[in-house]
Amino acid sequence: MATDHTKNNHNEDYEIDTLTNDRLIKDHEYDGIRELDNDLPPWWKWLFYLCIAFAIVYMIRLWVFHSDDLIQNREYELAMASAAAAQPEKNNAAFEVRILTDPASLAAGKETWTKICSVCHLMDGGGLVGPNMTDNYWIHGNTVQDLYNTVTNGVIEKGMIPYKDQLSEQARLDVISYILVDLQGTTPAIPKAPQGTEY
Amino acid sequence: MELQKFTYDNKLSNMFLWATVIWGIVGMLVGLTAAFELIFPHMSGNIPWLVYSRLRPLHTNAAIFAFVGNGIFTAVYYSTPRLLKTPMYSKLLGNIHFWGWQLIIVSAALTLPFGFTQSKEYAELIWPIDVMVVLIWVVFGLNLIMTLVNRRVKHIYVTIWFYIATWVTIAVLYITNNLALPTSFTHSYPIYAGIQDALVQWWYGHNAVAFFLTTPVLGMMYYFIPKAANRPIYSYKLSIIHFWALIFLYIWAGPHHLLYSALPDWAQALGVVFSVMLIAPSWGGMINGLLTLRGAWDKVREDPVLKMFVVAVTAYGMATFEGPMLSLKTVNALSHFSDWTIAHVHIGTLGWNSMMNFGVIYWLVPRLFKTKLWSTKLANVHFWIATLGMLFFSIPLYFAGFTQALMWKQFTAEGFLAYPNFLETVTQILPMYYLRAFGGSLYIIGALMFVYNVVKTAKSGSFVRFETDEAPAKETPKAKEGWHRRLEGRPLQFTVAALVVILIGGLIEIVPMYLVKTNIPTITAVMPYTPLELEGRDIYIREGCYLCHSQMIRPFRSETERYGEYTKAGETVYDHPFLFGSKRTGPDLAREGVKTLPNYKPDLWHYNHMLNPQKVSPESIMPSYPWLAENEIDYSHVPGRINAMIKLGVPYVEGYADQAVADMNAQAGQIAAGLQANGVQVDKNKEIIALIAYLQRLGTDVYKNK
Numbered sequence: 001m002a003t004d005h006t007k008n009n010h011n012e013d014y015e016i017d018t019l020t021n022d023r024l025i026k027d028h029e030y031d032g033i034r035e036l037d038n039d040l041p042p043w044w045k046w047l048f049y050l051c052i053a054f055a056i057v058y059m060i061r062l063w064v065f066h067s068d069d070l071i072q073n074r075e076y077e078l079a080m081a082s083a084a085a086a087q088p089e090k091n092n093a094a095f096e097v098r099i100l101t102d103p104a105s106l107a108a109g110k111e112t113w114t115k116i117c118s119v120c121h122l123m124d125g126g127g128l129v130g131p132n133m134t135d136n137y138w139i140h141g142n143t144v145q146d147l148y149n150t151v152t153n154g155v156i157e158k159g160m161i162p163y164k165d166q167l168s169e170q171a172r173l174d175v176i177s178y179i180l181v182d183l184q185g186t187t188p189a190i191p192k193a194p195q196g197t198e199y
Numbered sequence: 200m201e202l203q204k205f206t207y208d209n210k211l212s213n214m215f216l217w218a219t220v221i222w223g224i225v226g227m228l229v230g231l232t233a234a235f236e237l238i239f240p241h242m243s244g245n246i247p248w249l250v251y252s253r254l255r256p257l258h259t260n261a262a263i264f265a266f267v268g269n270g271i272f273t274a275v276y277y278s279t280p281r282l283l284k285t286p287m288y289s290k291l292l293g294n295i296h297f298w299g300w301q302l303i304i305v306s307a308a309l310t311l312p313f314g315f316t317q318s319k320e321y322a323e324l325i326w327p328i329d330v331m332v333v334l335i336w337v338v339f340g341l342n343l344i345m346t347l348v349n350r351r352v353k354h355i356y357v358t359i360w361f362y363i364a365t366w367v368t369i370a371v372l373y374i375t376n377n378l379a380l381p382t383s384f385t386h387s388y389p390i391y392a393g394i395q396d397a398l399v400q401w402w403y404g405h406n407a408v409a410f411f412l413t414t415p416v417l418g419m420m421y422y423f424i425p426k427a428a429n430r431p432i433y434s435y436k437l438s439i440i441h442f443w444a445l446i447f448l449y450i451w452a453g454p455h456h457l458l459y460s461a462l463p464d465w466a467q468a469l470g471v472v473f474s475v476m477l478i479a480p481s482w483g484g485m486i487n488g489l490l491t492l493r494g495a496w497d498k499v500r501e502d503p504v505l506k507m508f509v510v511a512v513t514a515y516g517m518a519t520f521e522g523p524m525l526s527l528k529t530v531n532a533l534s535h536f537s538d539w540t541i542a543h544v545h546i547g548t549l550g551w552n553s554m555m556n557f558g559v560i561y562w563l564v565p566r567l568f569k570t571k572l573w574s575t576k577l578a579n580v581h582f583w584i585a586t587l588g589m590l591f592f593s594i595p596l597y598f599a600g601f602t603q604a605l606m607w608k609q610f611t612a613e614g615f616l617a618y619p620n621f622l623e624t625v626t627q628i629l630p631m632y633y634l635r636a637f638g639g640s641l642y643i644i645g646a647l648m649f650v651y652n653v654v655k656t657a658k659s660g661s662f663v664r665f666e667t668d669e670a671p672a673k674e675t676p677k678a679k680e681g682w683h684r685r686l687e688g689r690p691l692q693f694t695v696a697a698l699v700v701i702l703i704g705g706l707i708e709i710v711p712m713y714l715v716k717t718n719i720p721t722i723t724a725v726m727p728y729t730p731l732e733l734e735g736r737d738i739y740i741r742e743g744c745y746l747c748h749s750q751m752i753r754p755f756r757s758e759t760e761r762y763g764e765y766t767k768a769g770e771t772v773y774d775h776p777f778l779f780g781s782k783r784t785g786p787d788l789a790r791e792g793v794k795t796l797p798n799y800k801p802d803l804w805h806y807n808h809m810l811n812p813q814k815v816s817p818e819s820i821m822p823s824y825p826w827l828a829e830n831e832i833d834y835s836h837v838p839g840r841i842n843a844m845i846k847l848g849v850p851y852v853e854g855y856a857d858q859a860v861a862d863m864n865a866q867a868g869q870i871a872a873g874l875q876a877n878g879v880q881v882d883k884n885k886e887i888i889a890l891i892a893y894l895q896r897l898g899t900d901v902y903k904n905k
Contacts (some may be wrong), residue, residue, distance in 0.1 A: 017431055019494030025435055027676075030356035033280040033422070034431035042442060044486065048444075048479035055472035062468045069528075071464050076754035078766065083756050087614035115620040119815055120804060128802040128815060156794045159801030166797050167762070168613045193878075 073086045095169045097148045102176040109178025114172050120159075125179070126188025130160065133179050134186045139196030147176045201349065202669040209285055209664055211293040212277040214568050216560060218301060219269040220650055223556065229644050233258055234636040237627065237784070240812070245331030248312035250822050252743030259312045262548055263321060263411060265304045270556035270688045271415040272300070274337075275362055277563065278422040279346055282356045284670035288345035292338050299335035302378070303328060314741035315385050318776055319400045321407050322376050326387045329377045336373070340366045347690040351670045354687040361418030363690065364446045364697045368410040371701065376403035382843045383836060386737075390847060393771025395712050397779055402453035402705055411448040412547065413515075416555050417445075420488045420512065423559050427504050439522060439683050441483025446697060451704035455526035455872045458535065459753040460779060461768035463718045466708055467528070473704070474526030476818045481519030488512040503578035507558030509585055514550020519542065533608075536749055536783040539600030542593040549589040549642060557585070557649055564653045570660025577652045584645035591638025599631035610756040616760055619797065621786040626818050643847060648861040679806050722769035725900045726847045728893070729867040730837050730859035737894025739778070740887050742824060749780035750789040750897065762798060763790035763898065770901060773849050785821060790898030799873070802870055803877045805891045827887040832867070834860050848859035 014023045014037065023037040061067040068074045100106070114123065120130035131139060140150045151172045154162035163172060235249040236242050243249035276293065280286050287293055295391055304571050306328045316323040324332065343366060347355065355363075368792070376399050379387035391399050425432055432438065439495040454462055454470025465822035489512055492499060521543050534540060565572050572578060606624040620625050676688070686693050712718050728736060739745070752758050754765040766789050773776055790796050800808070807814055810828055812821040838856035845851050865885070871883035881887070 019430075024431055024538075028354075028435060030352065031278075031284075031422075032357075032424075033356065033425045035259075035435040035438075036431050036433055037435070038434035038438055040434065040483075041486065044437075044479060044483060047482070048476075050481055051476045055476050058472045058475075059468060062464065070468060072459055072467075074752050076756075076759075079756050080759075083614065115623060119620070120800070122815075123817070128807060129287075129801055154795075159794070159799065159804070161797060161799050162795065166615060166619050168611075168615055171615075 016046045081152065085178050095173075097144075097145050097173060099144050099180055100173060101181055104179050106182055109174035109176070110182065111180055112167065113183075115161075115168075117175060122188065123184040124188040125186065126190050129194030132188070132192040134188050134191065135194050136184075137194035137196045137198050142199045144176060144180065147179065149173060151176060151199040200671040201248075202671055204669045205284070205286060205351075205669055207280050207439065207666045207668060208290065208598065209567055209662075209666065211287070211290075212273050212563070213662065213664075214297050215273040215276060216268050219273055219556060219560065220653060221264060222261060222269055222304060222794070223553070224643075224646060224650060226258060227639075227646055229254055229261055229726045231636065231639045231643055234632070234639050234780045236822065237632050238636060240820045243822055245823055246827055247824075247826050249264065250742070250824070252746050252822070253312045253314060255743065255746050256316060256320075256561075257308060260311065260323060260538040261304070262552075264307070267412055267548075267556065268300065269488065270552075271365075271411075271419070272296070273563070274419040274422065275343070275561055277618045278358055278419075279343065280357055281522070281668070282349035282352065282422070283346060284352050285346060285349045288342050288658045289296050289331065290348055292342040295652060296339045296342065299338065300669070303331050303335065304575065305786050306331070310385075310454065314702050314743075316740060316743070317377070317387065317389070318740040318743075318745060318778065319389070319396075322373075322400065322904060323383050323405060326377070326379055326381050327384060329373070329379075332852050333370075333374060334646040336366075336370055340370065344691075344694070350690075351354065351673050353673050354684065355690050356421070357432070357435075358418040359436075359690070360442050360687075362415045362422065363694050363703070364442075365410050365415040365418070367658030367694055367698045368406065368414070368446070368450070368701045371698070371705075372403045372406050375705075376400060380552055380843050380847060381389050382839045386836070386840075388775040388840075388843050388847060391775070391777075391845070392849075393774040393777050394457075394768045395709075396708045396777040397457055397460065397771075398462060398466065398649040398709060398712055398773065400777070401456035402450070405453040405456060406450055406886065408547070410891075411454075412552055414446065414621045416552060417484050418432070419555055419559055420484070420508070422671055423562060424491050424505075424508050424512075424578055427508065427558070428492050428495040428498060428504070430491050430493070430495050433487050433493070437483050441487065443479070444480035445484065447700045447703070448473050448480060449704075450701045451708065452477060454708065455531070456781065457779075458526070458528050459532040461756070461766050461869050463712075463768075464538070466712070468882075469708060471526050471528060474523045478520060478523045479825055482516060485512050485516035485519070501575075501598070503572075503575060503582050504558045506579070506582050507554045507561065510582070511551050511554035511558060514546050514554065514589075515564065518547040518551060522545070523706065527592070527629060528692055530700060532753070532755065533604045534600060535753075536781070537600035537604040538596040538631070538782075539604070540782065542596035542600060544589055545589070545592055545596070549585070549592060553646075554585065557581070557646075560653055562648075562776075564656045565660070567663060568657045570656060573652055573655035577648055581645045581652070582642055584648070588638050588640075588642030591641055593638070595631035595634035595638070599628035599635075602631075603628050607761070608755070609740065610757070614888060616757065619761070621761075622816055624749070625784070625820060629820070636786060656756055662735055662739060668848050719768040719772065720902060721772075724903055725772060727773045727844070727851055727865055728896060729862060730841060731863040731889050731892045732896045733840065734832060734837065734863065734886075735889035735891070736778075738890050739828070739893055740776075742827075744788075745778045745780040747780075747782065747784035747821070748786065749783050750787065751779040752787055752789045758787070760797075762787045762895075763793055763796040764901065766898075766899035767901070770898070773844075774848055775844065775849070781857065788894065788897055790902070792895040792897045792899045793902045795902070802891050802895065803879065805894055806874055806879055806881065806887060809887055809890070827890060828881060828885050830886045831884050832863075832886055832889055834863065837863065863889075 012025055017024050025035050025037045028035040062070045121133050122128050125133040152164045154160045229372055233251055233254045265313045307324055315325045342590050381387040389396055451469055451473035454466045455474045458467050524530055561578055603624045606618045611617050752762045752765045759765055795804040809824050836896040837859050841859045867883040867888045870888050874881050
């Protein structure tokens with residue numbers, strides 16, 4: 001840097017700051033504030049060089065080598081492909097759909113109900129946006145297989161979304177069992193009026 | 200050499216100082232209220248202007264422009280005349296600046312909570328206030344430049360460099376980002392749309408941090424630290440290098456707010472690398488500040504002013520290291536949209552900006568009132584309580600950020616999202632929100648001690664309005680000077696040089712987004728919003744929904760499984776303004792209307808949820824918006840807004856404005872009929888109908904043929 005303090009090499013041209021023994025720059029005084037003639041700390045310079053090198057390498061990787069991790073569409077496709085390869089088949093045709101009554105399944109079903117189903121059917125099953133699940137009226141059938149189909153594929157035109165990509169087969173069956181075993185016949189706080197056919 | 204006598208007028212600096220004190224408390228209290236509202240969603244008592252999503256912009260604007268802003272001006276009006284050995288050029292301009300700035304702040308407080316907003320973060324102020332800001336900024340600049348012209352000191356000191364860079368850059372940023380087409384006195388649409396709007400906004404947003412919360416505050420640091428410590432600046436050479444590197448590099452870093460968004464890869468990459476390169480110039484400022492204290496560390500132990508400065512500069516160093524780390528894509532994939540960002544920002548504001556303001560005011564009040572600080576002990580207590588408050592604020596939010604982001608990304612062994620219900624990830628981190636509110640409370644208690652202390656100090660002395668000083672007339676140096684020293688002697692050229700340096704990055708990033716078609720591939724299925732949806736969108740903006748709900752699905756498996764296909768640039772082309780959001784306190788809504796996706800909810804659900812979210816999700820922390828079912832849709836402004844959209848290039852057919860209201864009525868009628876069939880007593884002219892129409896449209900265009 002060709003600034004004027006380079007001429008401070010001559011002894012008579014600078015003063016010494018007594019507390020640090022560093023050189024003060026002559027004629028640099030602003031409202032009593034002086035400036036020292038210290039060089040840039042070497043570690044700081046190297047930090048800067050390193051960051052610049054990082055930047056250059058980064059841009060070369062993008063523009064010259066088109067690295068996968070810097071092109072987000074490709075990064076996404078790779079991540080999806082590797083996830084698909086690692087996962088077991090989600091919907092197994094051999095899965096047996098039958099009511100479960102063991103406490104563990106019912107407890108798991110209740111958990112799914114609380115986290116997901118209650119958003120539309122309310123916690124006590126009384127129904128709000130979705131129908132009441134405690135009464136004996138059903139819109140899409142009342143067998144365990146009917147319910148399983150409804151949960152799996154949804155009823156899109158009515159706002160019931162398909163859960164085949166969000167809940168495992170077991171989780172779907174658990175929550176259906178919870179509905180049929182535990183919720184049916186209970187009395188919710190504010191039951192929604194019956195919808196569908198009485199069974 | 201003959202000495203000339205002249206007089207400094209402390210009046211303006213003193214006025215700005217007390218404005219800083221008052222607005223500081225106001226801004227922090229609004230922030231604390233918002234923090235408590237996140238824990239107690241019904242705290243606002245269904246009063247629209249107290250709801251979280253309307254207060255949050257008031258908090259950020261008050262903290263930035265009122266508290267830090269007035270603090271900067273306090274310092275500028277005190278240090279500039281002393282560094283240049285001349286009074287400020289014009290008392291009239293100074294007074295206009297002061298009262299104009301306070302009027303802007305009051306206008307902000309009277310508009311933002313009432314839903315008058317442009318929705319772009321830290322650029323929420325509606326266009327008439329923007330015009331006011333620009334005029335006042337010109338007044339400030341004129342006063343600054345004319346003072347430079349009148350100076351008696353040939354060379355300008357580094358503090359002034361930073362003030363100059365602040366002034367030119369904020370002018371460029373503020374005007375460019377706020378270019379909008381007004382549709383009424385209180386409403387406008389930005390001229391940019393979608394991803395282009397987002398790029399301009401974050402170029403602004405990031406550099407508001409750089410040139411409003413950083414450069415002027417570095418200017419303060421360079422004046423008040425050597426003054427308070429009575430020590431020389433560590434390295435003049437470092438000042439030069441870090442100043443130019445900082446302002447040149449900073450301007451490029453905006454795209455790091457849009458990593459993994461629909462922004463093209465090349466622009467994201469520039470955001471990453473320039474952020475990383477910023478570490479060194481930022482730390483250059485930190486070490487020049489801290490090493491100036493060499494030989495004065497014994498004073499630091501006793502003097503609360505220096506303690507404040509040390510914590511401020513250290514927090515600056517931490518935040519400017521963390522920022523570049525957050526700009527790395529792998530880190531950002533986790534941190535973005537989470538509370539990590541909030542924690543990071545508050546290290547900057549509570550640590551760097553506020554501590555700097557506190558330190559400067561503790562130093563200045565005894566000088567302005569010719570007395571001693573009323574209680575050094577109380578100031579020390581304030582120092583410790585503020586430091587603790589900052590830690591209690593940030594550490595829980597870091598923890599909350601990691602926890603929630605990891606939960607969002609967690610899959611089960613079977614390949615399903617482990618936490619499909621977003622709310623689960625919210626209730627998990629709620630205890631951290633309690634701790635944050637505790638930390639914020641501590642910080643404000645400290646700030647109240649500060650107010651008490653400075654008021655007592657002022658009362659114990661008497662205001663010294665005029666101070667005389669003397670200096671020789673400006674002389675042109677005879678010896679040959681280096682190029683930078685020459686530039687320091689030519690403030691106007693210096694200003695132009697700074698302008699050129701800050702324009703480069705912005706131009707290189709923003710211009711290609713307009714000129715190069717491939718940056719935003721067209722999607723033919725994407726159509727303009729219907730007038731009802733557009734009205735709903737404007738309501739969404741008014742209520743501040745975007746402050747908690749993003750509309751930007753990133754290309755990660757964990758997001759496409761939860762929210763649907765990732766967002767494409769071509770989907771945003773009619774979005775004036777863009778509404779990507781920057782925080783997910785609630786789930787992303789980019790594809791809220793797609794019936795086959797996990798997030799889909801029927802109209803009836805939205806109706807119930809908006810009126811009382813806890814009715815459908817007892818643990819939800821979303822506030823109620825019952826007034827949406829009471830307010831009537833304002834049809835009168837619809838044709839004007841459609842015409843404005845047409846002017847901005849949205850392809851409604853010519854003359855569509857005449858038909859818009861009829862179309863709105865028809866669409867609203869359908870939605871209302873659907874709700875009525877489910878037993879809801881709702882009129883089709885209510886605002887909630889428009890909002891539901893908008894939500895059900897979101898993200899559906901590209902799914903139409905699936």
